[in-house]
Amino acid sequence: MAKNNSTKTTKERIINAAKKLFAEQGYQKTTIMDISKQAGLSEAALYEYFKGKEDLLLTIPDLWVSKLLKDLDEQLFGVTGAVNKLRKFLWWYLRRVEQAPLDAKIVYLILKTNANFMATDVYANVKDFYAHLIDIFEEGRKNGEMSPDLNPYLARDIVVGTMDHVITRWLLKDRTYSLFESLEEIFELMVGGFKKTKRRGKNGQNVI
Amino acid sequence: MAKNNSTKTTKERIINAAKKLFAEQGYQKTTIMDISKQAGLSEAALYEYFKGKEDLLLTIPDLWVSKLLKDLDEQLFGVTGAVNKLRKFLWWYLRRVEQAPLDAKIVYLILKTNANFMATDVYANVKDFYAHLIDIFEEGRKNGEMSPDLNPYLARDIVVGTMDHVITRWLLKDRTYSLFESLEEIFELMVGGFKKTKRRGKNGQNVI
DNA sequence: AGTAGCGCCTAATACTATTAGGTGTTGAGC
DNA sequence: GCTCAACACCTAATAGTATTAGGCGCTACT
Structure with missing residues (x-):
C-alpha cells in the first residue's frame, strides 16, 4: 500500500x-x-x-524544543531594550507552553527525571535557549536598564526557576486556570529586583 | 534468630x-x-x-520531609525580622539538602514525575513547608521591611522556584560544587526586588 | 516474470514485579 | 515438655512487558 x-x-x-x-x-x-x-x-x-521506548520518549521533546529554538530569534527580532525583550520572551514562551501542553508535560514532568537527560540533544537545546536570557541581561546591564553589577547568570536562575515553578504547578493542576493569571505582577517583582540592586558591600546584615 | x-x-x-x-x-x-x-x-x-516498589519509593521522602518539618519551627525560633527569617530558612534548608543528597535526589528528580505525587502525604507536607514562607512575607509586608503591596504568594513562587532550580542543577551536576557558592548574591537579588516595588500603576511600558 | 526491499505481522525471548505457599524458629499457655 | 500461633524469611510460580527473530505480501524496478 x-x-x-x-x-x-x-x-x-x-x-x-x-x-x-x-x-x-x-x-x-x-x-x-x-x-x-x-x-x-x-x-x-x-x-x-x-530504537525503543526511551528513544521514543526523547524524540518528542527534541522536536518541540528544536522548533521553539528556531522561532525564538524571529520573535525577538525588532524588540528593543532588555526589559522589553525579556517580557516578550516570557509571554511568547508561556503561550507556546499553553499551546503544546502535552509536550510541556513531557519536558517538565518526565524528562528531568531521566537519569541521562543531561546527555541528550534536548538538554543541549535547552541550554541554548537559556543562553538567550544571559544575552538579554548583559544588554540590560550595559545600557543602564538594569543594575551595572547585576550578575546575568543569577538573574537567569531566578527567571528560569520561577517560570519552571509556575509552569510545573500549572501542569500538575491540570491547567485549570490561566498561565498568564499573575504573570504581569510576577514579572514586575522579578525585574524590579534586577533594576536597582545598587547597594553591594559589607553591611553587617547577616544572621548566619 | x-x-x-x-x-x-x-x-x-x-x-x-x-x-x-x-x-x-x-x-x-x-x-x-x-x-x-x-x-x-x-x-x-x-x-x-x-506494599510494592512504589510504596517503597514514597516512604523515603515521606520520612525525610516529615523530619524537616519538625525541625523547621525550632530553627526559626528566636530569629526576628522577615528578612532574617527568610535568610535563616534558606541557609538551613540548603544545608539539609547538602546533608541528605540521596533524599533530595529522590524528591527533586524522581518524585515530581510520579503522576499521583499530588495525592501523597509528601505533597501535603511540602505545602505545609511552603506555607511558612507565606507567613514570613506577610510579616515583612506588615513591619515595613518589604513593600506594602508585595504579594506573598508570588514572592513565594520566586523563592521556591529559584531554590528548586538551583538545587536541581546541583543534583544533576552530581554536586561537584558548593550549593552555597552564590547563595548570598542570589538572595540579595531576590529580596532586593521584594523591598522596593513602590511603583505600580499604568506606566505605558508594555510590549505585548 | 523475477526480485529487492519496504512495511508490517505473529510468535518467541528475556526480564521483572508481585503472589502462593511453604519452612524453621520462637515463645506463651497448658 | 508439648502445642500452636506468630514471625521472618524462603523457593517457585504467575503475569506482565520490552525487545527480537523470522516471515509474508505488496510494489516498483530490471
Missing part, C-alpha cells in the same frame, strides 16, 4: 499516540502495546521507527 | 538500600532484586515490609 493514506505518516502517528499517552498516564504506566494499538499497528512495527 | 542483629532493623536496611539505588540509578532501572540483594534478603521478604 505504499505510503499510508491515513491523515499522517506512520512515524507521526506513533509520536502523537506516545505523546498523548505519556502525558496522560506517565512514562512507566504507558506500555508499548498501548502506544502501538493507539497508533494502529503492531508492537514490532514500532521498532522499525524507534 | 529473632531480631536481626545487623546494625539496623530489616526495614531500615531495605530503606537505605532502596535510597542508595534509586538515587544512583533512578527508579526504573532499579529492580526489586537489586534492592533485596543489597539489603540481604529475598525479594518476597521485602513485600512483608512494603
Whole structure:
C-alpha cells in the first residue's frame, strides 16, 4: 500500500499516540502495546521507527524544543531594550507552553527525571535557549536598564526557576486556570529586583 | 534468630538500600532484586515490609520531609525580622539538602514525575513547608521591611522556584560544587526586588 | 516474470514485579 | 515438655512487558 493514506505518516502517528499517552498516564504506566494499538499497528512495527521506548520518549521533546529554538530569534527580532525583550520572551514562551501542553508535560514532568537527560540533544537545546536570557541581561546591564553589577547568570536562575515553578504547578493542576493569571505582577517583582540592586558591600546584615 | 542483629532493623536496611539505588540509578532501572540483594534478603521478604516498589519509593521522602518539618519551627525560633527569617530558612534548608543528597535526589528528580505525587502525604507536607514562607512575607509586608503591596504568594513562587532550580542543577551536576557558592548574591537579588516595588500603576511600558 | 526491499505481522525471548505457599524458629499457655 | 500461633524469611510460580527473530505480501524496478 505504499505510503499510508491515513491523515499522517506512520512515524507521526506513533509520536502523537506516545505523546498523548505519556502525558496522560506517565512514562512507566504507558506500555508499548498501548502506544502501538493507539497508533494502529503492531508492537514490532514500532521498532522499525524507534530504537525503543526511551528513544521514543526523547524524540518528542527534541522536536518541540528544536522548533521553539528556531522561532525564538524571529520573535525577538525588532524588540528593543532588555526589559522589553525579556517580557516578550516570557509571554511568547508561556503561550507556546499553553499551546503544546502535552509536550510541556513531557519536558517538565518526565524528562528531568531521566537519569541521562543531561546527555541528550534536548538538554543541549535547552541550554541554548537559556543562553538567550544571559544575552538579554548583559544588554540590560550595559545600557543602564538594569543594575551595572547585576550578575546575568543569577538573574537567569531566578527567571528560569520561577517560570519552571509556575509552569510545573500549572501542569500538575491540570491547567485549570490561566498561565498568564499573575504573570504581569510576577514579572514586575522579578525585574524590579534586577533594576536597582545598587547597594553591594559589607553591611553587617547577616544572621548566619 | 529473632531480631536481626545487623546494625539496623530489616526495614531500615531495605530503606537505605532502596535510597542508595534509586538515587544512583533512578527508579526504573532499579529492580526489586537489586534492592533485596543489597539489603540481604529475598525479594518476597521485602513485600512483608512494603506494599510494592512504589510504596517503597514514597516512604523515603515521606520520612525525610516529615523530619524537616519538625525541625523547621525550632530553627526559626528566636530569629526576628522577615528578612532574617527568610535568610535563616534558606541557609538551613540548603544545608539539609547538602546533608541528605540521596533524599533530595529522590524528591527533586524522581518524585515530581510520579503522576499521583499530588495525592501523597509528601505533597501535603511540602505545602505545609511552603506555607511558612507565606507567613514570613506577610510579616515583612506588615513591619515595613518589604513593600506594602508585595504579594506573598508570588514572592513565594520566586523563592521556591529559584531554590528548586538551583538545587536541581546541583543534583544533576552530581554536586561537584558548593550549593552555597552564590547563595548570598542570589538572595540579595531576590529580596532586593521584594523591598522596593513602590511603583505600580499604568506606566505605558508594555510590549505585548 | 523475477526480485529487492519496504512495511508490517505473529510468535518467541528475556526480564521483572508481585503472589502462593511453604519452612524453621520462637515463645506463651497448658 | 508439648502445642500452636506468630514471625521472618524462603523457593517457585504467575503475569506482565520490552525487545527480537523470522516471515509474508505488496510494489516498483530490471
